[in-house]
Amino acid sequence: MSQRIECSRRTCRWTGRESELSEVLDPKYAAKSLTVYNRVCPKCGCDSYYQLPEPIITERVEHANALIKVIAEHGRKFFDHKGALATLELDKRGRVWVVDEYTKARVYTHYRGHWYGFNHGGTLRDLVCAMRDYIVKGKQLSIEWIAPTRWNPDNGDIWGYGKEAAAAVRAAAAQLPIIKQGEQA
Numbered sequence: 001m002s003q004r005i006e007c008s009r010r011t012c013r014w015t016g017r018e019s020e021l022s023e024v025l026d027p028k029y030a031a032k033s034l035t036v037y038n039r040v041c042p043k044c045g046c047d048s049y050y051q052l053p054e055p056i057i058t059e060r061v062e063h064a065n066a067l068i069k070v071i072a073e074h075g076r077k078f079f080d081h082k083g084a085l086a087t088l089e090l091d092k093r094g095r096v097w098v099v100d101e102y103t104k105a106r107v108y109t110h111y112r113g114h115w116y117g118f119n120h121g122g123t124l125r126d127l128v129c130a131m132r133d134y135i136v137k138g139k140q141l142s143i144e145w146i147a148p149t150r151w152n153p154d155n156g157d158i159w160g161y162g163k164e165a166a167a168a169v170r171a172a173a174a175q176l177p178i179i180k181q182g183e184q185a
Contacts, residue, residue: 004052006106012044013105013117015052043104052106055089055097060138063178064088064131067141070172072101075147075165078124088131096132123148123158131178140180146173 002018021039040047055061065087072080079086079101086101088109096109098118105117109132118125133139147166148158161169173179 004054005049006052007041007044007046008048008050009041009044009046011116012041012046013103013107014041014043015099015104015106016042021049053092056092058090058135060135060178061088061090063176064135067131067173067176067178070176071146071169074169074172075161076159078120078159081119088128088135090135094136096135098128134178141178143170143174143179146170146179 002020005016005018005021007014018039020042022042022045023039041049068079068086068088071078072085081101084101084104087099089097089099089106091097098107098109099105100107100117100119102119103117107115107118109115109128115125118128127145130139130141130145134141147161147169149166159166
């Protein structure tokens with residue numbers, strides 16, 4: 001298996017495997033008719049990157065990623081882009097990162113400012129922060145985090161799901177250990 005890497009360009013931060021790098025003809029050798037290929041980031045074309053250690057897999061990380069999978073399977077399919085799912089990772093320092101499904105950027109979740117590379121809005125960012133707190137502190141999430149309803153439930157939910165899709169994603173999420181048990185779906 002090839003090494004995990006992250007693009008060194010701050011605005012890109014593409015995360016993947018060394019085998020996923022694109023090969024392009026190096027222009028400085030093209031004039032000399034040498035076919036030397038350079039491996040570059042498939043997103044921005046940068047040729048420098050960092051090697052990343054494999055993430056630490058814990059039971060809580062698996063629970064949070066299972067919740068992401070449930071959300072990606074229902075309604076508007078948040079956290080899913082053409083079959084690629086977002087994932088949460090834990091590093092050796094106990095910090096939680098989210099790898100965005102669209103940008104493939106590895107985003108630090110403990111930062112309070114703008115999350116560069118995170119493809120979603122504030123509601124899903126807050127959900128990721130709640131999952132981060134579950135991973136780090138063991139604080140379970142309320143079912144109200146999943147497809148949250150507006151003040152008037154007749155207006156639908158904040159995620160833009162229909163009533164059936166919202167009920168289905170809540171029912172599936174309620175079965176997971178990350179959600180407080182005993183709450184109504």
